Amino acid sequence: MKYLVLTLCFLSSLVFADEFSKYLKSQKRVVIQAQKFIEAGEFDQAEQLTSKAITLYPKDDMIYALRGEALYQAKNFEPAEAMFMQALNLNPLNAVAKGYIEEIRSTSELSESVLSQEWKSVARDKVGDFIVLVIGIWLGTTLNTIGARVARWRFRMHSKKLFLANDFDDFADLLEIQLASNELKPLRESMAFMLTHKTLSESIEILEEYVNSPDHLATFKRMLESDAKRMGVKA
Missing domain, CATH: 1.25.40.10 (Tetratricopeptide repeat domain)
Structure with a gap:
């Protein structure tokens, strides 16, 4: 056995x-x-x-x-x-690492703040303790939200820089990461950005050359065609 x-x-x-x-x-x-x-x-x-x-x-x-x-x-x-x-x-500029580091730091600072408030509030009224705790948690949540938005903004800016530098391989990698992580709004923005600098056919040619996954490529094509129609971009 x-x-x-x-x-x-x-x-x-x-x-x-x-x-x-x-x-x-x-x-x-x-x-x-x-x-x-x-x-x-x-x-x-x-x-x-x-x-x-x-x-x-x-x-x-x-x-x-x-x-x-x-x-x-x-x-x-x-x-x-x-x-x-x-x-x-x-x-x-790594947006993933930056976002998590900000989240870790925010969480750590929130934990320390809450612990400090708990020690100080031993002699306070219980209602006052509860209010302090709720405010601390609300502030921590707000900071996390802001940090995540900043990380996404930096990710989009880095993506645009890659495209403008004709670094289409890394640009396509970022598109696939956005799709895999279900970041559809930023992905839509990336598609629209492509169509403001390239024709529909040129954009599709770039994706066909550099996108690794056939499933992702099919999704990107549908999104490009839909956005091109909405934006009135010529083929």
Whole structure:
């Protein structure tokens, strides 16, 4: 029985190795698949994949950010913060890492504030204590919302800079990340931005060359065609 268990574990590790190897062939595949694992709640899978990918692509800030996100979602906050900081060291404009760092700092400051207020309010009226706590939580939530909006704004600005610099490969990567994370409003803005600088046919040609996933490409085409019709852009 013991040998059977060991054999099954060994075979299972081979299966995971084979599964990861196909994603490790390119940085783009790693980013897209890690995002899919995170969306599916498979944080351990995402962490294992990005951990292997970091050894192959040690300068890719997005892989560090996604590993941090997987660790963060799995409640491993300290190593997650280390990954986000490494991502920002490589690319200070990394929106994912920036957003999570701001959230971590805001949460930490809120916790310290609430703890301090609780100690001070021992001699106060219970109603007063409750009001102080509610205000603290409201402020923390507001700061988190503002931080997330700033992170999304920086992400969009970085995307536009890539497009204007003709860095269509990285631009397409960001589009796929937006779609995978269901950021539809920013994605719509990116599509409209393309159509203000390129014709519909030119925009589709760019996506056909640089988008990795056929499913994503089909979605992008539909969105472009819909936006082009709405904006009155010629083919």
